[in-house]
Structure formats: structure tokens, C-alpha cells
Amino acid sequence: MADITSNKAAAKEIEVLAFYDPLTLLPNRRLFTDRLNHALASSARSQNKGALLFIDLDNFKNLNDSLGHAVGDMLLLQVAERLNNCVREGDTVARLGGDEFVVTLEDLSLQLDEAASKTKLIGEKILHQVSQPYNLGGHEHQITCSIGVALFHHHEQSQDELLKQADIAMYQAKKVGRNAICFFDPGMQTSINARVELERDLNIAINEQQFELFYQIQLDIHGQAIGAEALIRWPHPELGLISPAKFIPLAEETDLIIPIGSWVLDTACAQLKQWQKDTSTQGLVLSVNVSAKQLHQVDFTSTVQNTINKYAINPNLLKLEITESMLLNSIEDTINIMSRLQTIGVRFSLDDFGTGYSSLQYLKRLPLNQLKIDQSFVRDITVDESNRVIIRTIIAMAQSLGLETIAEGVETEAQRTYLLTNGCTHFQGYLLGKPLPIHDFESALKS
Ligand SMILES: Nc1nc2c(ncn2[C@@H]2O[C@@H]3COP(=O)(O)O[C@H]4[C@@H](O)[C@H](n5cnc6c(=O)[nH]c(N)nc65)O[C@@H]4COP(=O)(O)O[C@H]3[C@H]2O)c(=O)[nH]1
Structure with a gap:
């Protein structure tokens, strides 16, 4: 009996290690990839549009360099919690590594423009929540983030393409001054390719x-x-x-x-x-x-x-x-x-x-x-x-x-x-x- 319990505990631990980010306990890249695949398949079935948000904290490196990694980790934990509070239960918030987070929003709408405006609202909520002050072991700190969005429908884009598009849009958000949300548009891809x-x-x-x-x-x-x-x-x-x-x-x-x-x-x-x-x-x-x-x-x-x-x-x-x-x-x-x-x-x-x-x-x-x-x-x-x-x-x-x-x-x-x-x-x-x-x-x- 004791063996079964400890085997189960070990299996659970392995699962956590394999699929979750050890700091924030959010899904890691592997689990996120799996969830995104499901989201794409489900969007193909239902015709409902979804969105992938690529979120990067602005100037996070400065905080890590000035106050140390332990304080940086505290901030990442609180950001993870705030992101989770901004989305619905079926949506996924994951940490890809460092200060990079991704969110998938599913079943937004059958209409692309409605899906886009819903995503924009959620993106703005995230910008607002992330920019509220943090208490980091006695230090008050503020940070903003930049968000890139790629909308998905059917299986039109592969998940790699989708991530790349959201990443490109995120860089665009940085370029326009940070603390911003940008949607991917094909023109961006053309100019990136030319570059x-x-x-x-x-x-x-x-x-x-x-x-x-x-x-x-x-x-x-x-x-x-x-x-x-x-x-x-x-x-x-x-x-x-x-x-x-x-x-x-x-x-x-x-x-x-x-x-x-x-x-x-x-x-x-x-x-x-x-x-x-x-x-x-x-x-x-x-x-x-x-x-x-x-x-x-x-x-x-x-x-x-x-x-x-x-x-x-x-x-x-x-x-x-x-x-x-x-x-x-x-x-x-x-x-x-x-x-x-x-x-x-x-x-x-x-x-x-x-x-x-x-x-x-x-x-x-x-x-x-x-x-x-x-x-x-x-x-x-x-x-x-x-x-x-x-x-x-x-x-x-x-x-x-x-x-x-x-x-x-x-x-x-x-x-x-x-x-x-x-x-x-x-x-x-x-x-x-x-x-x-x-x-x-x-x-x-x-x-
Ligand atoms: N790091 C680096 N940068 C370089 C080098 N060569 C060019 N650049 C950069 O590229 C800019 C444009 O050079 P340009 O097309 O030859 O354009 C040149 C020149 O062809 C143009 N120009 C000169 N006279 C006239 C004029 O009467 N009318 C107009 N419209 N343009 C003029 O104005 C520009 C003046 O040059 P800058 O203000 O210096 O602006 C230069 C400079 O910042 C290089 O070897 N190294």
C-alpha cells in the first residue's frame, strides 16, 4: 500500500517536473504546446476563433540585475498569478522561460473582428493588472509588459507559425514604446522576411x-x-x-x-x-x-x-x-x-x-x-x-x-x-x- 502511494507521489512529481514550470507552477512549453494543439483542433471543429498572446515583461533584466534573481523570481510569481486572474478557466496561461509568458484564449467568437475586440479587452486588462505595484519583500516595484497577439482559426497556421507571429507582434509592441498590445498582420511578416x-x-x-x-x-x-x-x-x-x-x-x-x-x-x-x-x-x-x-x-x-x-x-x-x-x-x-x-x-x-x-x-x-x-x-x-x-x-x-x-x-x-x-x-x-x-x-x- 505504502509502495503504491509513494509510486503515485513519484509519478505526480515527474508529471509536475515534465509539464510545469517549477517556479510559477504554470504549464511549461511542453504542456503549452500540447494545449495549443488541442485549441487549434477544437477551433477547426467549432469554427470558433481563438487567440495566442505572447507576453514579455519590459526591462525585466534591469530588475534582476539591480535587485537580484530572488527578487526577480518573486515578481515572476506574482505576474503569473495576475495573468491567471485575467483569463477564463478554459484558457491557458503558460511560462515559456525567463520573463516570457503565453496565453491562449479559446472559443472567442465565430467572427474574426469580434474575436479581435474580445482579445483586445483581455490584453488591456493584462496590461493594467501587470502594471499595478508589486511588493517584493519590502521593495515596492512597478513593471509593464508588451503583448503580441496572433488570432487563429481552423488549422490554417501551424503552432510554430502562430508562436512566431505572436512573437513578431510582441516586438512590434516593444517598438511602439512598450506597455502596449499589437496584433500580428501579414505586412509585418513580409517586412521581417525582407529584413x-x-x-x-x-x-x-x-x-x-x-x-x-x-x-x-x-x-x-x-x-x-x-x-x-x-x-x-x-x-x-x-x-x-x-x-x-x-x-x-x-x-x-x-x-x-x-x-x-x-x-x-x-x-x-x-x-x-x-x-x-x-x-x-x-x-x-x-x-x-x-x-x-x-x-x-x-x-x-x-x-x-x-x-x-x-x-x-x-x-x-x-x-x-x-x-x-x-x-x-x-x-x-x-x-x-x-x-x-x-x-x-x-x-x-x-x-x-x-x-x-x-x-x-x-x-x-x-x-x-x-x-x-x-x-x-x-x-x-x-x-x-x-x-x-x-x-x-x-x-x-x-x-x-x-x-x-x-x-x-x-x-x-x-x-x-x-x-x-x-x-x-x-x-x-x-x-x-x-x-x-x-x-x-x-x-x-x-x-
Ligand atoms: N556608419 C556609416 N554611416 C554611413 C556611411 N555612409 C553613409 N552613411 C549613413 O547613411 C546616410 C545616408 O547616406 P547617403 O544616402 O549617401 O546620403 C548622404 C548624401 O548622399 C546626401 N546628400 C548630400 N548632398 C545632398 C543634397 O544636396 N541633397 C540631398 N537631398 N541629399 C544630399 O545626404 C547624406 C549625407 O550623409 P549623412 O548625413 O552622413 O547620412 C548618411 C550616413 O548617416 C558609412 O560609411 N558609415
């Missing part, structure tokens, strides 16, 4: 060195060439030229910007070396865009130094362009990195100036040589008084800090005249020359 393909092709492009640098001339107030900006181009073997505005952000997100940035730096320095050999080009300064991720690589300063040494170029002729948005985080770190590079002679320009939040306070502390006026202000210069005021302010600010100003996107003589008469010292834009492959750039320079 995956682009990322794969970017990897190939790096290995096969498919990139090219174009050069756009920069002139001073007398119309003399003082240098150029190096702009990357990707002639994709099938899709043709892909704009950096399209692939640089993806490269930044996926860290591929590191090898791409190194290639740009190396190619730019090799070009400077070539220019040093000719009296007509040896004084040209080359501006190179540097992304935030690249600048904050631990070995960034030594990479720049090594590249300068490798080509034995004058470091004064290399200008690194950083953007205002890069200053928002880790300003001290940025100042340190820039200062180290400044001591070896590298110059800096602050790109897209005027679009961010640079205060005079830290502009003063950055070792800059130049402010670059964003082309959005230059574009409407002749019609928009507020843009004119911004431009005059930027120029006055640069003058008081002893910095050069360069206006980008100068397309008309009227724009150049306005900038010139208001004290802008350098100019770049289609009026003066489009970005060109090196041979065309050098021919244009000679003519």
Missing part, C-alpha cells in the same frame, strides 16, 4: 567585399575644395544599388556595422594615402561616418591608430563624423574616446546638428572641430523663417565655441548665398557635387 534576407545578403557583402566608397566634395567660402565626405555604397548583385539609409540601420542593429565600419575606415585611410602622393590632393581632409556601436567598441581608438599607422597618413586629414543622437547615452564615455583620438590628431565633426538635444553645456566639453548643419534646415531655408533662425543660431553657437560650420544638402545658389552671408564656413551638397566614385571625383576635382 532576414537583407541581413543574410549583408553578411555575404562583407565576405565578398561588395561595398564601394563614394566621395562628395566639400568647399570653403572661396569655392576651394577642402576635402570630401566618404559615403558607402552597396551595389547589390541582384537588387542594384541599395541606399545606406536602408542597410546602415540594420547593420547597426545586428552589429554588422563593426566589420563594415572597419572596412570604411581602412578604405578611407588607403585613399588618404593615395591623395598624399599628389600635390593637388595632399591637403584634402576626408570625413568618415562613425556609428555609435563602432565608437564604443573597446578597441576603437587602437583600430583608428593602427589604420593611420598602417597607411602612414597625417591624422589631421582624417575627420570622424559622429551624430548628435550618439551623445544621448554615455556622454562621458564618448568624450573620453574622442579626447584620446584628438590627442593623436584626429578631427571630429558633429553630424545632423540641430536635430537632437545637444546642450551648450556638453558641446563645450566635446573635442569637436566642426558642426554640420543638418540638410533638413538647409532645404527650406528660403521659405521657412524658423529654419533660418535655427541656422543663424547654430552658426553663432559654433562661432562662440571656435568651431567650423559645414552645411550639408546645399542644392541651390540661393541656399549657399544665405549660408555664406550668415557666416557658414563650409559647404556640401548637390549644387557643388554629388557623391561620386573615386575616378569621377578626381576628374571633377581637376576640372
Whole structure:
């Protein structure tokens, strides 16, 4: 008798271990998969629509890192309880791991739109409940969550597809600012697929060195060439030229910007070396865009130094362009990195100036040589008084800090005249020359 009881207890324990999450005692991924299969089969029979909600806590890692895992676990337990209280008895709440939960809602409605609005109501209830304060062993804490929803009907989607769709929608909810609920729509899938393909092709492009640098001339107030900006181009073997505005952000997100940035730096320095050999080009300064991720690589300063040494170029002729948005985080770190590079002679320009939040306070502390006026202000210069005021302010600010100003996107003589008469010292834009492959750039320079 005792044996049977202990066997039963052991069997129960094995079941719990196999199918339930040991922390929250919610169904684990295995049991959830099984339940989702049943829900899909039952929806196929009844024609009733159901929904899968993918729930991820926002910034949970911060809590775990700051207050420790034991406190993190307390929070997860309470979240699990609150989620259970938001759904009906036949619905499933499961924990997939970490701070990821899923909920299946069944028998919502025969109509898709009614099923969607019922899901939305439950999703909003979850957002509200999860965001109420928690007592975590004496610490009061608040957290929010992001919810992605995929609706299901019949056996149209496999459960893997459904989970993927809800996951994609959840990322969309994070993207729109968190503490939000987003429904999957097929457009999201198309754009994700395009992204995956682009990322794969970017990897190939790096290995096969498919990139090219174009050069756009920069002139001073007398119309003399003082240098150029190096702009990357990707002639994709099938899709043709892909704009950096399209692939640089993806490269930044996926860290591929590191090898791409190194290639740009190396190619730019090799070009400077070539220019040093000719009296007509040896004084040209080359501006190179540097992304935030690249600048904050631990070995960034030594990479720049090594590249300068490798080509034995004058470091004064290399200008690194950083953007205002890069200053928002880790300003001290940025100042340190820039200062180290400044001591070896590298110059800096602050790109897209005027679009961010640079205060005079830290502009003063950055070792800059130049402010670059964003082309959005230059574009409407002749019609928009507020843009004119911004431009005059930027120029006055640069003058008081002893910095050069360069206006980008100068397309008309009227724009150049306005900038010139208001004290802008350098100019770049289609009026003066489009970005060109090196041979065309050098021919244009000679003519
Ligand atoms: N409408 C108009 N546009 C003009 C005119 N003059 C120049 N442009 C364009 O304005 C952009 C200026 O570069 P950016 O602000 O640094 O903006 C760059 C930069 O942020 C990024 N990028 C380009 N090359 C690199 C690179 O090598 N590394 C990194 N990290 N980013 C790069 O991609 C952005 C876009 O580059 P591009 O498409 O080459 O676009 C370039 C240039 O072709 C003009 O008169 N009118």
C-alpha cells in the first residue's frame, strides 16, 4: 500500500517536473504546446476563433540585475498569478522561460473582428493588472509588459507559425514604446522576411567585399575644395544599388556595422594615402561616418591608430563624423574616446546638428572641430523663417565655441548665398557635387 502511494507521489512529481514550470507552477512549453494543439483542433471543429498572446515583461533584466534573481523570481510569481486572474478557466496561461509568458484564449467568437475586440479587452486588462505595484519583500516595484497577439482559426497556421507571429507582434509592441498590445498582420511578416534576407545578403557583402566608397566634395567660402565626405555604397548583385539609409540601420542593429565600419575606415585611410602622393590632393581632409556601436567598441581608438599607422597618413586629414543622437547615452564615455583620438590628431565633426538635444553645456566639453548643419534646415531655408533662425543660431553657437560650420544638402545658389552671408564656413551638397566614385571625383576635382 505504502509502495503504491509513494509510486503515485513519484509519478505526480515527474508529471509536475515534465509539464510545469517549477517556479510559477504554470504549464511549461511542453504542456503549452500540447494545449495549443488541442485549441487549434477544437477551433477547426467549432469554427470558433481563438487567440495566442505572447507576453514579455519590459526591462525585466534591469530588475534582476539591480535587485537580484530572488527578487526577480518573486515578481515572476506574482505576474503569473495576475495573468491567471485575467483569463477564463478554459484558457491557458503558460511560462515559456525567463520573463516570457503565453496565453491562449479559446472559443472567442465565430467572427474574426469580434474575436479581435474580445482579445483586445483581455490584453488591456493584462496590461493594467501587470502594471499595478508589486511588493517584493519590502521593495515596492512597478513593471509593464508588451503583448503580441496572433488570432487563429481552423488549422490554417501551424503552432510554430502562430508562436512566431505572436512573437513578431510582441516586438512590434516593444517598438511602439512598450506597455502596449499589437496584433500580428501579414505586412509585418513580409517586412521581417525582407529584413532576414537583407541581413543574410549583408553578411555575404562583407565576405565578398561588395561595398564601394563614394566621395562628395566639400568647399570653403572661396569655392576651394577642402576635402570630401566618404559615403558607402552597396551595389547589390541582384537588387542594384541599395541606399545606406536602408542597410546602415540594420547593420547597426545586428552589429554588422563593426566589420563594415572597419572596412570604411581602412578604405578611407588607403585613399588618404593615395591623395598624399599628389600635390593637388595632399591637403584634402576626408570625413568618415562613425556609428555609435563602432565608437564604443573597446578597441576603437587602437583600430583608428593602427589604420593611420598602417597607411602612414597625417591624422589631421582624417575627420570622424559622429551624430548628435550618439551623445544621448554615455556622454562621458564618448568624450573620453574622442579626447584620446584628438590627442593623436584626429578631427571630429558633429553630424545632423540641430536635430537632437545637444546642450551648450556638453558641446563645450566635446573635442569637436566642426558642426554640420543638418540638410533638413538647409532645404527650406528660403521659405521657412524658423529654419533660418535655427541656422543663424547654430552658426553663432559654433562661432562662440571656435568651431567650423559645414552645411550639408546645399542644392541651390540661393541656399549657399544665405549660408555664406550668415557666416557658414563650409559647404556640401548637390549644387557643388554629388557623391561620386573615386575616378569621377578626381576628374571633377581637376576640372
Ligand atoms: N537631398 C540631398 N541629399 C544630399 C545632398 N548632398 C548630400 N546628400 C546626401 O545626404 C547624406 C549625407 O550623409 P549623412 O548625413 O552622413 O547620412 C548618411 C550616413 O548617416 C549613413 N552613411 C553613409 N555612409 C556611411 C558609412 O560609411 N558609415 C556609416 N556608419 N554611416 C554611413 O547613411 C546616410 C545616408 O547616406 P547617403 O544616402 O549617401 O546620403 C548622404 C548624401 O548622399 C543634397 O544636396 N541633397
